[in-house]
Amino acid sequence: MRVAFTFPGQGSQSVGMGKDLADAFPQAAQVFAEVDDALGEKLSATIWDGPEETLTLTANAQPALMAVSIAAIRVMEARGLRLADHVAFVAGHSLGEYSALCAAGTFSLADTARLLRIRGNAMQAAVPVGKGAMAAIIGLEHGDVVQICADAASLGSCQIANDNGGGQIVVSGEKDAVEKAAALASEKGAKRALLLPVSAPFHSSLMAPAADAMRDALAGVTKHNPVVPLIANVRAAAVIDAGEIADLLVEQVTGQVRWRETIEWFVANDVTTLYEIGAGKVLTGLARRIDKSVSGVTINTPADIESALATLLA
Template sequence: MGKIAFVFPGQGAQYVGMGKAFAEQSESAKAVFERAGKSLDLDMSALCFDSSEEALQKTENTQPSILTVSYAIYTAVKEKLGLEADAFAGLSLGEYTALVAAEAMNFEDAVRIVRKRGQYMQEEVPVGKGGMAALLGVERDDVLKVCEEASVFGICEPANFNCPKQVVVAGEIDAVKQAIEISKRYGAKKAVLLPVSAPFHTSMLLGAGEKLRQEMLKYSFKPAVHPVYSNVTGDRLDPETDVRENLVKQVFNSVLWEDCVASMVRDGITTFIEVGPGNALTKFIRKIDKDVQVYNVENPEDLEVLAEKLKTGGGNADV
């Protein structure tokens, strides 16, 4: 089977009911929801299982809920399969789940931090001033040219390099709208505004990053037990790297997800297991490298299929 990496989704993967089946069937997963609830003094199970889409879409709720669901499912997967990962990574918010799984962060601390992170990121830019857009079919170097041309109209920067020819740009709304039009000259097959109200992972969130830095001084961090790959560098975090500073930079720097996956493959990872709500990372990874095995687990049925696939050495599957 080779080396295994667990990867975790970021904001946007949330939906009402996520994680409920695991909490009902796994004591370890149920315990994670209880731990999150005590840490934040709220009913995390009710928020994830029985609230509304509107409640979950509030950034200060979205971030701790996705972290909780992803980590709860991870504990259930590890409990059933007994797998020890060779690497961890996560997309944006998902990097916090990766750091918790790699034992660099305490879970209770992490849910408190990401709730503040969500608040700081949302509050930094007034609603309506910033935006994000997905550009599909544009080469990476050309995205940089698109942003440069659009910057005449305001701030416009690459926010997420998800996979080949799928990049998200962000910044001031007028500049982002111009980027959509400009990208068509560079071969964009599709270019659309995303339903978010803040320009995440751009220089417009420098202030949010500074607030997060001050918040994280309240908490302690440890060197990761297993390798974690950084969104900021697109490579393995050096054991000497200040985890706090890496997470601060992540707020206002591009997410280099494509680079993270390529670096893990370079380092011998042959199997990726996406754990948490949705399967966006599974789709990205397959576009980045068609030779690796990729699975995703978001409900107990997926875990049963994964267990069987790993037992038989099966190839890629949408589990």
């Protein structure tokens, strides 16, 4: 009977997220103030008041989602939660990996905010607009999509970006190749194969310039071993060495987010409950589709925190 904390990725953001936490708890308000100071701007105003198109920009959405997650964590810590005592593992989906590492003490809050701002800008700048694309393929097995990417590669780079489980796989790469992959997936019997409204081909080889930027950025920040192991996106296995984690975060920029395998790893290692810390409930839904034996709990409101603490601290 073990517990893991998971942290959401891009796409979970919404205008107003975290405002009820900041209004209810001074520890949450302090997190948003620290992120604002670290970035030298009032990101909190964009998070709470919009406009939505500004919040959705990659360079804003990434630190914004992290801020909401850590606001919840800081409130829980103030009420007696200690990650090392109550949680066995942490994991995060793409940018959520940084939230997980901030929660587990690898990076300071200010450094995490700055790293995610660098990451967002670097990912956006890595590929000219219109050159890359991403597509969601629903209803095919992982091996089928690997073959589809290989077949589409005659038109350019194409690879699996996210294996989200439950028959949901996202491919990423050059636009012509991704469009070809979507067409091939439909021919193979996919339930759906649709291009995603994203601004860049994340988690593909085209992101190599962003990986270089993150290697430099990560080299310049203080890192500590996390207080509980991280289940790393690109490895779907536990890691606790800070230097190794930094290398994997660089690899993650161009590599596959192996979320299905991450949930399967949790199940194999006696994790029975996954708490999704932060905005939305995407990861809870994915976990339910991957393995119904796992219990999923979302924590993003004051009431959620009260309920979770009653269980975790019992």
